[in-house]
Amino acid sequence: MSNIMNKYKKIDTSDIEFLKSIVDEDRIHIGQENIHHDYSRDELAGIERYPDVLMHPVNAEEISKILKYANEKLIPVTTRGQGTGLVGGAVPLCGGIMISTEKMNKILEIDEENLTVTVEPGVLLMELTAFVESNDLFYPPDPGEKSASIGGNISTNAGGMRAVKYGVTRDYVRGMEFVLPDGEIMNFGGKIVKNSSGYSLKDFVVGSEGTLGVVSKLILKLLPKPKYKLSLLIPFKDLTSAIKTVPEVIKSKNIPTAIEFMQGNVILAAEEFLGKKFPDNSSDAYLLLQFDGNSKDEIEAAYEKVAEICLNCGALDVLISDTDERHDSIWSARGAFLEAIKASTTQMDECDVVVPRNRVADFIIYTNELQKEFDLRISSFGHAGDGNLHVYILRDEMDEETWNKKAACVFEKMYGKAFEMGGAVSGEHGVGFAKLPYLEEEFGEAGMKLFRGIKLAFDPNEIMNPGKIGSNFRVKLYS
């Protein structure tokens, strides 16, 4: 590690003096003893590293000054939203400066003629959603973690439950203000609907996990808010028969807004975690479907057809939620699955693979086999409708050595299986620090060379989020 760290300048008092001149004094924190523990980590267990300086800029100009200085002096810079990531993407592996976007949390404009909303990156997903819905508009991306910042969602190209019908975060980014590592403030895209003007720089930034520069403003696409929505909770005797139903639903051309799968034991964990009852917990496996639209008749026709398909495929029942209250209670339970699983064990690690949606059942069968082969608990839930699984391996009472060994083997096998099925390393959580080896496995040498070249095109001095996508080194951390 010494070689890598030598690349970067260790922050000294003259750097501190300069950085203090950029922001108000309550917006800069210097030294580990003055920085809250949260800023050393995200939701990936076991990995932490403090930045040397934590800064809370409030606009692109301040960010520009910080980056320009860091770029000249070769000081690493890591951007952080709410730290809800699961792969260590916001952990400042090489120390240096952390830019928190928390104080850039203003919704700047809603434009009903262009159907856009302009926001700062620190706005929370739940704030954005509530605001646009109060204007009878709709921001479709719906990741489970509603307290994530929208900047964080952009950095991982977050997906969420409604991707089946509405697509992912990328599909809703019209434009952005972006600060390059050399301090240049750029505008990519805009309020425009179409764009064929050179390489699509905004699409390079979406999903780049803070390795190319800093997003300082976002223009997001909105839709009219659908007038009606309805959920179906459908119990099955086992997970395989539940998931095998999904391709049949897709083939029927009645496309739900969301198709989630869940195991009975995850529901029980969520009930315990939330202290609230789910509408049903008696079965081993469920599909949870959502429909939305502007015509009640159309939704009814679609869900009746889909209910029939499910019953033909072995569903035990079809429970309809057509009031807002019941609907919200089911989906908020669904939103708590991750936290519930986490609370049910001592430590966990996750695999967020995506496979073609007609291979999800095969993948789940495979994880069941692994569970037996390695004698460890694997819990999963996820987006059956878009092929994105969240598979959690749980440490429970295992000793550290066994855990590390088993976890590495199981992950190796799961990612290998996903690639064999035409899948990818991450559906929505990103690569960060933890999943880089699997990214390398997916893309090979030629792909890693491309990533590296692109990284250097934006960030020739490699100050942005070192040790992540596009780096040619791996940082080893022990917390």
Next chain:
Amino acid sequence: MSNIMNKYKKIDTSDIEFLKSIVDEDRIHIGQENIHHDYSRDELAGIERYPDVLMHPVNAEEISKILKYANEKLIPVTTRGQGTGLVGGAVPLCGGIMISTEKMNKILEIDEENLTVTVEPGVLLMELTAFVESNDLFYPPDPGEKSASIGGNISTNAGGMRAVKYGVTRDYVRGMEFVLPDGEIMNFGGKIVKNSSGYSLKDFVVGSEGTLGVVSKLILKLLPKPKYKLSLLIPFKDLTSAIKTVPEVIKSKNIPTAIEFMQGNVILAAEEFLGKKFPDNSSDAYLLLQFDGNSKDEIEAAYEKVAEICLNCGALDVLISDTDERHDSIWSARGAFLEAIKASTTQMDECDVVVPRNRVADFIIYTNELQKEFDLRISSFGHAGDGNLHVYILRDEMDEETWNKKAACVFEKMYGKAFEMGGAVSGEHGVGFAKLPYLEEEFGEAGMKLFRGIKLAFDPNEIMNPGKIGSNFRVKLYS
């Protein structure tokens, strides 16, 4: 120009011998005298340049061999689909090898469980559309030029009429097989719905106009085919009042599939060109709207609301087309506008700017002023619903010097106005050769440096489509 050309190797007999070993002899054409004139140009008037060798590979392996050799020897390679581009994107400015995708024209697979179609890049848009619709599925992007190849659509991120509701080509590219300039055959994306696995390489390629490598296979996203569609043709007393209605329609949250605007004189030209009558030609300006969906009631509710808004905004009438036949006749006339305008003059040049959709009326007013100021004819039509205008300046009987001078001034002013409005140089036709100076104006030095760095990350020897996006030189051509 001599310096630029010195960068590349002039093809000699030993190169020819090697290239002949890659493909069957009827799939290689050597020397200008053996190459059809079409391959020296696209639909941009006045620019032509023959390749030294024209090749028709049939698979990724053949493309790989061609590129690997060209990359080692420093021979330029330009890929061409159907040559329907309007900005010189497929013109081989530095000669060398042209790869035509015409013989890679197979539809490989339709996958109803994953809602994807896998095609070779030479498949024509109209073939793709007909094929998927015969399977009761739907490929939404709908550029006017139906005889373009799908590879060409990918290269410019083609938009089309239905972008208002459905988005553009990029939104329907799930994955691709891509040959890098060094011959490496890569897979980006796949049949998967979500992907957060490193920089989104497929999104780098979409819209890159053949400057990064060669697309050899495409996996496209499909939707279920909407059950109903309906068009409204709405005459207005003038274009400004027509276009000013559009933001009111958007604000009403009844989003049509398409909102096109057209001037009376363009309709007259189309009638003459096609020898067919349009349903109405008595007004100076029209909006043409399309609605689609799976519920007749929903469409009716939406179009009645929109018709009311239009009448309140000064529409003279609302003509409804609800049979397939009338619908197709109007939209095929719309598809012929470009050819009709072209046939009405001696030479023309086009501006494909995109502006926020609430600025379209202001932009049109500005072009009317330019028309008077420079005493030349300007015809326009386009996508009022997504802010993408097609503005054509017409030479008519002007002498060449006057034409060149006036055209340059008018373009300069139009692009300047678009940028001032938060617009971009191209909505869907791309930058190619002709619009590079305006791209530079839009992005400045920092942006051009980014484009160049990205280009070199993929194509360090700069063999792919030189003189286009990412080049650091401008080729001057005189035909």
